[in-house]
Amino acid sequence: MPDTAILQVSHLSVSFDTYAGKVEAVRDISFALHRGETLALVGESGCGKSVTCRSIMRLLARNANVDAGEILFSGEDLLKKSNRAMRDIRGGKIAMIFQDPMTSLDPTMKIGKQIAEAVRLHRDVSRREANARAEELLSLVGIDEPTRRYHQYPHEFSGGQRQRIVIAIALAADPEILIADEPTTALDVTMQAQIIDLIRDIQKKTGTSVIFITHDLGVVANVADRVAVMYAGRIVEIGLSDEVFYDPRHPYTWGLLASMPTLATDSETLYAIPGTPPTLIHPAPGDAFAPRNPYALEADRIKEPPLFQVSDTHYAATWLLDPRAPKVYPPESIRQRQAAYQKRQEEKEAREHG
Amino acid sequence: MAETRHLLEVRNLVHEYPGSAGKRAVDDISFVIREGETFGLVGESGCGKTTTGRMLVRLLDITSGSVTFDGEDITHLKGKELLAFRRQAQIIFQDPYASLDPRKKVRDIIAEGIDIHKLAKDKADRDDQVSRLMASVGLRPEHLTRYPHEFSGGQRQRIGIARALATRPRFVVCDEPISALDVSIQAQVVNLLREEQRKRGLTYLFIAHDLSMVKYISDRIAVMYRGRIVETGPSNLVYNHPLHPYTKSLISAIPLPDPETERERRRIPYAGEGLEGSLQEAESEHFVLMK
Ligand SMILES: Nc1ncnc2c1ncn2[C@@H]1O[C@H](COP(=O)(O)OP(=O)(O)OP(=O)(O)O)[C@@H](O)[C@H]1O
Ligand SMILES: Nc1ncnc2c1ncn2[C@@H]1O[C@H](COP(=O)(O)OP(=O)(O)OP(=O)(O)O)[C@@H](O)[C@H]1O
Ligand SMILES: [Mg+2]
Ligand SMILES: [Mg+2]
Numbered sequence: 001m002p003d004t005a006i007l008q009v010s011h012l013s014v015s016f017d018t019y020a021g022k023v024e025a026v027r028d029i030s031f032a033l034h035r036g037e038t039l040a041l042v043g044e045s046g047c048g049k050s051v052t053c054r055s056i057m058r059l060l061a062r063n064a065n066v067d068a069g070e071i072l073f074s075g076e077d078l079l080k081k082s083n084r085a086m087r088d089i090r091g092g093k094i095a096m097i098f099q100d101p102m103t104s105l106d107p108t109m110k111i112g113k114q115i116a117e118a119v120r121l122h123r124d125v126s127r128r129e130a131n132a133r134a135e136e137l138l139s140l141v142g143i144d145e146p147t148r149r150y151h152q153y154p155h156e157f158s159g160g161q162r163q164r165i166v167i168a169i170a171l172a173a174d175p176e177i178l179i180a181d182e183p184t185t186a187l188d189v190t191m192q193a194q195i196i197d198l199i200r201d202i203q204k205k206t207g208t209s210v211i212f213i214t215h216d217l218g219v220v221a222n223v224a225d226r227v228a229v230m231y232a233g234r235i236v237e238i239g240l241s242d243e244v245f246y247d248p249r250h251p252y253t254w255g256l257l258a259s260m261p262t263l264a265t266d267s268e269t270l271y272a273i274p275g276t277p278p279t280l281i282h283p284a285p286g287d288a289f290a291p292r293n294p295y296a297l298e299a300d301r302i303k304e305p306p307l308f309q310v311s312d313t314h315y316a317a318t319w320l321l322d323p324r325a326p327k328v329y330p331p332e333s334i335r336q337r338q339a340a341y342q343k344r345q346e347e348k349e350a351r352e353h354g
Numbered sequence: 355m356a357e358t359r360h361l362l363e364v365r366n367l368v369h370e371y372p373g374s375a376g377k378r379a380v381d382d383i384s385f386v387i388r389e390g391e392t393f394g395l396v397g398e399s400g401c402g403k404t405t406t407g408r409m410l411v412r413l414l415d416i417t418s419g420s421v422t423f424d425g426e427d428i429t430h431l432k433g434k435e436l437l438a439f440r441r442q443a444q445i446i447f448q449d450p451y452a453s454l455d456p457r458k459k460v461r462d463i464i465a466e467g468i469d470i471h472k473l474a475k476d477k478a479d480r481d482d483q484v485s486r487l488m489a490s491v492g493l494r495p496e497h498l499t500r501y502p503h504e505f506s507g508g509q510r511q512r513i514g515i516a517r518a519l520a521t522r523p524r525f526v527v528c529d530e531p532i533s534a535l536d537v538s539i540q541a542q543v544v545n546l547l548r549e550e551q552r553k554r555g556l557t558y559l560f561i562a563h564d565l566s567m568v569k570y571i572s573d574r575i576a577v578m579y580r581g582r583i584v585e586t587g588p589s590n591l592v593y594n595h596p597l598h599p600y601t602k603s604l605i606s607a608i609p610l611p612d613p614e615t616e617r618e619r620r621r622i623p624y625a626g627e628g629l630e631g632s633l634q635e636a637e638s639e640h641f642v643l644m645k
Contacts, residue, residue, distance in 0.1 A: 018504060020496035045508025045539050061503060099507045100451040142399075148375070156371070159448045159530065160399025160563075182507065185533045186448070188398045188563035189607040193621060215508075215535065216564075218609030222616040241613050259541045260611045272541035276492050344614065 005032040005072075006209050007056070007177060012069030014051055014060065021281040025051045027233040028068070033177065036203065038210040040220040040241075042256070043230035046277055049213045050099055052230075053179045055079075056211075057096050058086045073177075092122045095175035097183045099213075101162040104169075105154040111165050112138070112150030118172035137168040142194050160186040167195060174206050181213045196223055217260055221245060226313070229253050232278050232288035235307070239314030246341035249308075249316035251295045254334045287318060295320065295328050361525060361557045362387040362410065367419035369405050379405045381581035382419070387525075390551070392558040394572030394589060396565055396604070401578045403561045404448055407527040410559060411443045412436060423525070441471045444518040448529040448561075450510035454502040460513055461498040464488065467521035487516040492542055508535045515543065519550060527559045532567065544571055565608055569593040574639075577601045583633065587640030597642040600624050 014026040026048045033039050041049045054060050056071055058078060071078040073094070078086070090096070098104040106114060115134035119125065125133070131150075138146035141164040154162055163186045170178060180199070184192040196219070202208060212223055220227060220241070227244040229237040229252065237250040248254055255273040275292035278284065287305050290296040299305070299319040308321035320328055329335065364387075369380040380402040387393045395403050408414035410421060412428060420429045423439065431439055444467070447453035454463055464484050467473070474480035485495065491512040502510055511531065518526055528547070532540045544567065550556050562568045568575060569589045576586040577600065585598040596602045603624035609616060631645035 016504065018496075019499045045512075045535055046506040050506060063504070100449070102449055102452045144400075158400045158404060164399070186399065186530065186563075188396070188604065189565065189609065190604060190621070190624070191399045192563075192609070193607050215540075216609065217611035218616075221611050221613040222609050222619075224613075245611065245613055257611060272539075272545060276494070279494060279496065281496060341614075 004034045006035045006074070007033040008070075008072040009033075009052075009056070010070045010072070012052070012055060012071065013067040014048075014055055015065050015067055016061065017063045017065070018281075023280045024283055025233055025280055026055065027283070029230075029233070029235050031228055031235060031238060033209050033211060035209055036207045037225045038203070038212055038223050040224035040227045041211060041213045041230060042215060042217065042220055042227060044256075044273075044277060045215070046280075047230045048233040049230055050181055053096060053181055053211060053213065056179065057090055057094065058083075059090075059096075091118060091170075091175075092173050093175060094177045094179065095170040095173055096179040097166055097170045097181060099181040099185075101159070101166045101186075102154065104166050105162060107154050109153070110151050111154060111157070112146075115165070115168050115172055118169045122173040133172070134168075137172060138165075140171075140198055141165070141168045142191055160188070160191060163187065164191075164195065167198075171198075171202060174202075175208060177209050177211070178203075179211045179213075182215070183212070184214065184219060185216070192219065193222075199223075217245075217257065229256070232283060233280060234288065234317065236287075236289065236318070237316040238307075239310065239316075242341070243311065243314040246337050247310075247314075248330075248334060248337075249310055249314075249321060250289075250318050251293045251320070251330075252289045253316075254295075254330050255292075257337070258331055258333050295330075297325060299325075359389045360386045361389040361424060362559075363422045364410070365420045367406065367409060367421065368417045369402070369409060369414065370417045378417075378581050380409070383576075383578075383581075383583050384419075385576055385583065385586060387557060387559060388573075389557055390555045391573040392551070392560050392571055394568040394575040395559060395561045395578060396563060396568050396575060397578030398604075399563070402581045403578060404529055406578075407445060407529050407559055407561055411445045411525075411527055412439065413445065437471075441467070441521045442523050443525045443527075444521060444523040445527040446514050446518045446529060446531045450507070450514045451502065453514060454510060456502055459499050459501060460488075460493075460505075463502070463513060464516045464520055466517060471521055473521060483520065484516075487520055490519075490546055491516045492539060508539060511535060512539075512543065515546075522554070523556070524554075525557045525559075527561070529561045530563070531560075533562060533564060540567065547571070565593065565604060577604070579629070582629070582643065584628070584643040585641065586633065587637075591637070591640045595640075597636055597640070599628050 010030045012026055012029050016023040016025060112134050115137055116130040119130040119133045135146045143149055167183055184195050224241045227241055228235050231252050237253050259271045273292055278288050286302050287300040290300040297319045305317045305319045307315040307317045309315055319325055365384050367380055367383050368378055370378045397403055409416050416429050428439055461484055464487055465480055468480055493512055515531055532543050560572055572589045575589045575592045576583045579600045585601050596605055603622045606622040631643055633641040634644045636642050
């Protein structure tokens with residue numbers, strides 16, 4: 001598997017200078033993105049998902065410092081590239097759909113033109129062909145009457161429509177890597193499904209690798225081959241989608257899965273992980289989740305847990321996985337997931353052998 | 355809940371954006387919102403939810419139709435009266451970034467309403483109110499002196515929520531207030547909105563596309579499609595017993611945090627049927643668009 005990596009992020013640390021102090025937003029994270037796969041990045045608001053992706057694009061705010069790390073793309077470190085070289089890569093080989101659609105659209109330019117320009121930037125086509133492709137992309141992302149709407153400005157669109165225009169621009173270049181930062185959050189479920197199908201289609205045709213950031217675990221279950229769970233600037237669990245959803249090992253992942261409202265939820269108050277997100281200025285030692293974690297061991301408060309290996313593809317950073325740790329039972333809803341999954345696996349095996 | 359007292363009455367509301375060639379973004383919708391309830395508005399992207407919400411708080415002109423608030427017709431309010439109405443009717447904007455002044459520190463953004471409506475006794479009181487609002491939406495004290503661009507998407511969204519609650523309004527339009535948030539903070543914010551509601555009898559128009567959350571937070575729901583309401587009723591009825599084909603399709607597409615289910619999911623397609631006629635009561639309080 002490792003030799004198929006198209007992108008390898010190693011030991012990346014990013015911080016910001018602010019009045020209140022140094023914000024350690026991303027702390028020593030490593031992961032690979034394989035060719036043609038979709039890797040989902042999940043975790044609570046402020047945990048460093050966008051900063052991680054902006055580091056890959058080299059589009060961090062002015063008060064940012066990359067303190068350490070390496071980001072290899074086709075064998076070359078993106079962090080060492082010149083600004084010029086990065087400009088060519090952005091929107092071409094690596095395209096990003098930003099979380100705030102308005103900030104990536106030019107408010108003074110008709111949206112059709114913005115898409116057509118993105119097409120021409122990376123493809124040698126005539127203006128007419130680019131316009132036609134732009135219209136086609138508009139209808140692919142579900143904008144009705146593309147010929148009329150081509151000539152409108154960003155403020156004349158609804159929130160979800162703007163988000164879809166940004167998606168059209170990112171797809172215009174047929175990128176090798178698509179980084180999609182909450183691309184479907186402003187969309188209703190049917191439109192969401194349409195966009196996900198579209199990204200998947202393009203992925204199948206061109207072998208694009210996708211980093212998909214979302215907090216919607218339902219969407220993750222639908223799109224992801226693998227899932228990385230982040231907390232307070234670190235990756236605390238990473239594995240195949242099935243492993244993370246059905247056999248999660250980090251208590252933070254347990255909490256995340258438990259706070260999804262299910263169709264049956266009717267109770268007065270939703271389960272919310274207790275406490276507030278930790279400060280990233282002088283973060284406490286140990287597992288940053290420990291203060292909110294009812295399962296935390298003494299060790300989790302003192303010493304940063306390494307990523308323990310659960311399977312060839314599954315890792316989690318909690319001392320609970322240390323062989324010396326006492327046996328702990330996850331919450332009921334998680335045990336149900338594990339049991340249901342185990343049963344399904346056994347049935348599958350029985351079917352295959354019987 | 356105060357028995358069926360109507361805080362808002364919306365009659366034949368229409369909005370047409372200039373240059374939209376006669377197409378109405380909101381096309382003749384009527385509903386009431388009861389005091390103390392949460393009224394959910396759902397529907398596909400571009401169907402007119404934000405346009406509706408902005409008209410209700412008078413940030414957007416009402417092309418035709420009328421809105422009354424607490425018995426008073428607010429359709430054409432101006433000047434001082436409009437200002438007084440705005441204190442009572444706030445909005446949490448959908449696009450958190452575009453709605454926050456990039457040159458202001460967060461402390462001053464949250465205090466905007468407090469300043470405009472002179473709701474603080476002195477500076478200490480203002481700081482105190484702001485700090486409490488910040489904490490209640492899960493932001494940290496060290497965030498007070500930061501600028502909007504120095505926040506993550508979800509943190510910005512929470513700044514917008516704190517700002518809207520700052521004037522102690524009676525009615526809040528929540529335009530997708532939680533869709534940018536992760537589940538755990540979603541739950542926190544939803545619980546917070548509910549608590550405020552319990553404490554102060556707040557009334558919400560809750561706009562969202564996430565039906566499972568809307569169902570959870572709303573007493574009643576209206577489903578919009580292309581500028582019109584196609585179905586409305588108590589959330590449980592609409593959700594568990596959808597009548598309009600569009601609502602059925604919407605519910606069949608809700609993603610679940612379960613890869614196995616997702617692989618086998620069957621969505622009910624919707625092809626634009628059932629858009630003629632008027633809203634008719636199919637069962638108690640449950641209306642559907644029918645010929
Ligand atoms: N320019 C900046 N200056 C200071 N702090 C920043 C800056 N940009 C981001 N941060 C902080 O870095 C942390 C990580 O931010 P990031 O945008 O990556 O979060 P995220 O995981 O994408 O969250 P969300 O789901 O809310 O978008 C946050 O705590 C944020 O406040
Ligand atoms: N300023 C404008 N000028 C012209 N048309 C507009 C303007 N603002 C919105 N529209 C159009 O009006 C319709 C309704 O938009 P609205 O913003 O109310 O949708 P919405 O239901 O909130 O969608 P979303 O879920 O994507 O936010 C859309 O077709 C949109 O393109
Ligand atoms: Mg983000
Ligand atoms: Mg909207």
